[in-house]
Amino acid sequence: MQASILDLEYVLGHYNYWMFVILMMTGLYITVSRGNLIKKIVGLNIFQTAVFMLYISMGKIIGGTAPILVDDPDAVYSNPLPHVLILTAIVVGIATTALALALVVRIRETYGTVEEDDILAMEHEMEFGAGVPHGGDRG
Amino acid sequence: MSANLVGIAIIDILLFTFLVVTAIVILRLRNLFGVVMLAGVFSLLSAALFVTLDAVDVAFTEAAVGAGISTVLMLGTLALTVREEKKPSHSAFLPLLVCTIAGAALLYGTRDMPSFGAPDTPVQTHVAPDYIARTPVETGVPNIVTAVLASYRGYDTLGETAVIFTAAIAVLLLLGASGKRREDKDSEGKE
Numbered sequence: 230m231q232a233s234i235l236d237l238e239y240v241l242g243h244y245n246y247w248m249f250v251i252l253m254m255t256g257l258y259i260t261v262s263r264g265n266l267i268k269k270i271v272g273l274n275i276f277q278t279a280v281f282m283l284y285i286s287m288g289k290i291i292g293g294t295a296p297i298l299v300d301d302p303d304a305v306y307s308n309p310l311p312h313v314l315i316l317t318a319i320v321v322g323i324a325t326t327a328l329a330l331a332l333v334v335r336i337r338e339t340y341g342t343v344e345e346d347d348i349l350a351m352e353h354e355m356e357f358g359a360g361v362p363h364g365g366d367r368g
Numbered sequence: 369m370s371a372n373l374v375g376i377a378i379i380d381i382l383l384f385t386f387l388v389v390t391a392i393v394i395l396r397l398r399n400l401f402g403v404v405m406l407a408g409v410f411s412l413l414s415a416a417l418f419v420t421l422d423a424v425d426v427a428f429t430e431a432a433v434g435a436g437i438s439t440v441l442m443l444g445t446l447a448l449t450v451r452e453e454k455k456p457s458h459s460a461f462l463p464l465l466v467c468t469i470a471g472a473a474l475l476y477g478t479r480d481m482p483s484f485g486a487p488d489t490p491v492q493t494h495v496a497p498d499y500i501a502r503t504p505v506e507t508g509v510p511n512i513v514t515a516v517l518a519s520y521r522g523y524d525t526l527g528e529t530a531v532i533f534t535a536a537i538a539v540l541l542l543l544g545a546s547g548k549r550r551e552d553k554d555s556e557g558k559e
Contacts, residue, residue, distance in 0.1 A: 231461065234374065237412070238483075241373055241374070241377055241483075241484070242482075242483030242484050242485075242486070243478055243479075243481065243483070243510075244380075244381070244484075245380065245484045246475075246478035246481055246484075247475060247478065247558065248381075248384045248387075248388075248473045250471050250475050250478065251388060251471070252384075252387060252388065252391060253377065253469045253471075253474070253528075254470060254471040254474075255388065255391040255392065256391065257466075257467050257470065258395065258460075258464065258467040259394065259395050260389075261463040261466065261467070261520065262456070262460040262463035262464070263453070263456065264451055264454065264456055264457070265400070265453040266449075266487075267403070267404075267442065267445060267446070267449065268394075268400065268403060268453055270442075271394060271403055271404070271407045274393075274407060274410075274411075274434070274438065275391055275394070275407075275410060278410065278414050278430075278527075279409065281414070281418075281430070282414060282417060282418075282421075283428070285418055285421045285423045285426060285465060286421055286484060287489075287491050288421075288422075288423070288491060288492075288496075289421045289422055289484065289485050290374070290422075290485055290486075290487045290492060291372055291373050291438030291484075291487075292372055293422060293487075294421045294422065295423070295424045296422070296500070296511070296512040296513055296531055297424075297510055297511045297512065297513075298504055298510045298511075298512065301433075306500050306512065307421070307423070308424035308491060308492055308496040309496065309499060309500065309512040309513045309516055310375070310495070310496050310499065310516065311423075311491075312423045312425055312426050312513045313513055313516045313517050313521060315423070315426050315530045316425060316426055316429055316513070316554070317524060317525070318455075318518060319426070319429050319430055319433050319434065320429070320481075320528055320532065321528060321532070322433075323433045323434075323437055323438055323441075324531055324532045324535035324536070325535065326438055327441055327535060327536075327539055328381065328535045328538050328539055328542075330441055330442065330444075330445040331542040331543050332539070333445055333449060334445060334448050334449060334542070334543060335542050335543070337448065337449040337450070339443050342450075343449050343450055344453075344454050344545065345463040346454075346457055346458075347454075349471070
């Protein structure tokens with residue numbers, strides 16, 4: 230496939246995948262660059278939703294219909310299997326989100342903060358006494 | 369056929385633009401209440417995208433679970449923790465670099481992907497036609513997604529239930545135990 234990037238056919242056939250890569254990387258960036266634990270969880274959810282979109286778009290057939298049986302014998306159905314997988318993934322995703330949020334509440338009770346930097350500084354202090362923590366000047 | 373493809377492309381790109389704008393605002397915003405609300409908007413927009421991609425079951429699950437339950441859980445967490453995010457103290461250059469490289473690698477990987485919506489890809493020709501043909505004969509359920517979820521892959525759904533049960537117990541242990549200890553602390557304070 231040596232199609233040029235400006236070929237309309239190629240672009241229409243692949244723009245979906247590019248969209249999901251952009252969304253997924255935005256989610257990853259929020260997760261790794263922000264220190265607030267709640268925001269990290271929101272970033273993970275965005276990452277997760279981008280993966281769902283990738284799976285669902287692979288099951289789509291142009292001109293097909295939703296996989297619910299109709300009387301027309303010539304009907305083309307989109308692939309139901311990615312839908313089943315992603316239904317399970319969404320429900321498991323909310324379970325892990327709930328667990329992560331419960332952990333955030335516990336961390337807040339123990340440390341009094343949900344900022345990663347502050348927590349690391351406190352851990353450092355606990356371990357090595359009240360020295361200047363590595364890389365941090367706040368506190 | 370081609371007009372159909374272009375029509376889907378226009379709706380998809382419109383929804384995608386909204387999704388990216390929402391994600392970028394989530395990135396920039398430091399008011400966590402706003403972040404949680406925008407996360408709900410993000411879920412709802414992705415549910416709309418799932419409808420255009422023929423995944424109606426996934427769309428209403430995403431709308432109910434992603435935009436509904438998840439937002440409620442996050443609001444509950446905000447009530448128990450903080451409302452504002454602190455300014456990031458270190459530069460975000462390394463995460464940006466990592467994300468750019470990973471994104472470039474993934475984009476390179478999409479070159480080998482089959483065209484979007486093509487009916488002759490391995491995804492479409494392997495086992496899916498078999499499930500579509502057998503569902504009305506063997507189960508009589510009109511919704512193929514339900515038939516696969518509950519009949520053919522019932523064990524997977526059992527496993528999913530086990531995961532949710534485990535998560536629920538873990539949440540109860542984490543929050544329940546802390547509530548009890550806080551009561552102990554209160555009673556110590558009174559004495």
